[in-house]
Amino acid sequence: SQQGEEDPQALSIQEGENATMNCSYKTSINNLQWYRQNSGRGLVHLILIRSNEREKHSGRLRVTLDTSKKSSSLLITASRAADTASYFCATGGGSYIPTFGRGTSLIVHP
Amino acid sequence: EAGVAQSPRYKIIEKRQSVAFWCNPISGHATLYWYQQILGQGPKLLIQFQNNGVVDDSQLPKDRFSAERLKGVDSTLKIQPAKLEDSAVYLCASSFRPGLAGQETQYFGPGTRLLVL
Numbered sequence: 001s002q003q004g005e006e007d008p009q010a011l012s013i014q015e016g017e018n019a020t021m022n023c024s025y026k027t028s029i030n031n032l033q034w035y036r037q038n039s040g041r042g043l044v045h046l047i048l049i050r051s052n053e054r055e056k057h058s059g060r061l062r063v064t065l066d067t068s069k070k071s072s073s074l075l076i077t078a079s080r081a082a083d084t085a086s087y088f089c090a091t092g093g094g095s096y097i098p099t100f101g102r103g104t105s106l107i108v109h110p
Numbered sequence: 111e112a113g114v115a116q117s118p119r120y121k122i123i124e125k126r127q128s129v130a131f132w133c134n135p136i137s138g139h140a141t142l143y144w145y146q147q148i149l150g151q152g153p154k155l156l157i158q159f160q161n162n163g164v165v166d167d168s169q170l171p172k173d174r175f176s177a178e179r180l181k182g183v184d185s186t187l188k189i190q191p192a193k194l195e196d197s198a199v200y201l202c203a204s205s206f207r208p209g210l211a212g213q214e215t216q217y218f219g220p221g222t223r224l225l226v227l
Contacts, residue, residue, distance in 0.1 A: 042201055042218035043153065088152050100152030
């Protein structure tokens with residue numbers, strides 16, 4: 001089974017709207033990372049949040065982490081067509097090997 | 111700074127044939143990872159190297175998959191013999207700081223798309 005599971009599986013919005021995707025995991029972590037994958041390409045690291053952090057910002061990205069609920073969310077504000085991609089969360093820490101979820105497929109319509 | 115290089119980008123083979131993929135990590139990165147990504151799923155770690163030693167290969171199907179990282183730089187991943195279910199994208203990634211994967215940023219290559227007929 002996969003450690004991180006993203007929700008929703010697919011998200012379709014209009015340019016300028018905000019996009020929120022969630023990640024749930026099962027076991028304790030040291031950190032959680034979000035990656036983006038454009039069609040047919042490798043993954044690009046977006047942001048890493050450590051277990052002792054609750055919120056982190058990077059440009060139009062905002063990530064929150066709730067270790068009590070074992071969940072994280074990624075918010076993309078003022079979305080652009082170029083944000084169309086799949087987004088994955090990956091958990092890491094302790095003796096666990098990093099595991100990626102199935103991803104959220106985001107489509108931003110111009 | 112050059113990114114992670116992989117070749118070939120695409121490969122089509124018949125089942126029971128052999129195939130090899132090559133990865134050149136970012137210069138100075140001690141840790142190298144191979145992932146398998148099946149269509150519609152997230153990447154699954156196959157093997158992690160620290161310099162030229164194996165840190166984790168618990169999810170590598172060792173009866174048919176093998177990987178090496180000679181001299182702690184380039185790496186090759188081989189499948190012999192290939193099965194239909196091996197059709198996937200094989201991603202190579204590298205990171206600078208030693209340690210367990212997931213505890214530092216990984217930089218991914220473009221991947222090799224394998225189709226087994």
